[in-house]
Amino acid sequence: MRLRTLIIGLGLLGNTLAWAQQSPQSKADKFFYEYSFEEAIAEYHKETAKGPLSLTQIRNLAESYEKMGNKNEALLLYKDLFQRDSTLSNFYVNKMLNLDLQTTGSEQQARQFLTSHPDVFTNEVKANALFNYEVRLEEPDADSQLRIFNIAANSAQLDFAPAFFGENLLFTSSRSQDTKDTYFPTGESFxxxxxxxVQADGSVTNAVPYSVVEDFRFHQATPYYASSLNKLFYIRSNEKNGRLAFDDNGKNALALGASDFQDQFTFLMRDLSTSFYYPFFDEDTEKLFFVAEFDDSFGGTDIYFVYTNNGQIMSAPVNLGPKINSPANEISPFIIDSSLYFASDVFYGYGGMDIYKSD
Incomplete structure (x- = not known):
């Protein structure tokens, strides 16, 4: 398969879509777990007047500043946590280094961190970091440069996770619809x-809701069409009797399944406490790749695969390992010409979500 036009839309599903209804210990925690980050910041500062915040609350405050775009305050708090919390996970160390890159525009701090703290990250993470730093020093190949342009199908809301579907493009959007309620954490539609x-010049026009699959009030997202199976893989919110379904801790997660365009959505992976994202079906190996955050995750979300037979799962999930997955979030796996493409917000990128390739 040859890629004529690469259509990019990266959006990190995770904190955004896995709706948590926690039982917080303070008013500030309540705001944080309800994604009201501005109010959480104000309340956390009020609580500091009454006594010191816990390490978890400092982490929540750092994340709140990060979500509100105040990278400098978030960075200071993550650095403070690193000094004070010996159990701080590498996921948050990665956040600290990523924010440092974004605020200074220099990778020097991350390089120094790898030297001065050689035991924090695994050998695979350090090797990948050094390799990517060296790649940046190379002169880019003029023949390999991509042209990036906007398309008419984009809206003012979230538009991401594109997948080719014959001469068409399927994608995910939060644009308003009469059949969809407002999703509280984002203030936009489910x-x-x-x-x-898809037009000859690569542009995409006449975007409309994809009405062939079953109507659903809540999240439906990240589609991938497997032509050999004539099935559409995608994710959707866990629900029961027309209402969102929550686990014992008040979390609503995302299930993965498929449609054959005739019957209802068939669940393939469903757990009330674990969300699944970004399915990709490799036609050559019949492996179904996806993203999740299991107990064996190397950081945030990792890329996994399962073996299938005619689209039915035949094995336990297999983690792609530390050469692919990192202390950060890995998402959006896609294989073309035997190379794996994916996105990651690991600290040795350019900041935020970058596209990576592995042979």
């Missing part, structure tokens, strides 16, 4: 599947 026509 996500849904859309379809647009």
């Amino acid at each position: 996500l849904d599947l859309f379809i647009g026509k």
Whole structure:
């Protein structure tokens, strides 16, 4: 398969879509777990007047500043946590280094950190970091440069996770619809599947909701069409009797399944406490790749695969390992010409979500 046009739309599902209804210990915690980050910041500062915040609360405050775009305050708090919390996970150490890159525009601090704290990250993470730092020093190949352009199908809301579907493009969007309620944490509509026509110049036009699959009030997202199976893989919110379904801790997670365009959505992976994202079906090996955060995760979300037979799962999930997965979030796996492409917000990138390739 040859890639004529690469259509990019990266959006990190995770904290955004896995709706948590926690039982917080303070008013500030309540705001944080309800994604009201501005109010959480104000309340955490009020609580500091009454006594010191716990390490978890300092981490929540750092994340709140990060979500509100105040990278400098978030960075200071993550650095403070690193000094004070010997159990701070590498996921948050990665956040600290990533924010340092974004605020200074220099990778020097991360390089020094790898030297001065050689035991924090695994050998695979350090090797990948040094390799990527060296790649940046190379002169780019003029023949390999991509042209990036916006498309008419984009909206003012979230538009991401594109997948080719014949001469069309399926994608995910939070644009408003009469059939969808507002998703409280984002203030926009619950996500849904859309379809647009791919034109000869790579543009996408006439985007409309994809009405062939079963109507659903809550999230439907990250589609992938497997032509050999004539099945559409995608994710959706866990629900029961028309209402969101929560686990014992008040979390609503995302399930992964498929549609054959005839029957209802068939669940393939479903757990009330674990969300699944970004399915990709490799036609050659019949492996179904996806993203999740299990107990064996190397950081945030990792990329996994399962063996299948005619689209039915035949094995336990297999983690792609530390050469691919990192202390950060890995998402959006896609294989073309025997190379794996994916996105990651690991600290040795350019900041935020970057696209990576592995042979």
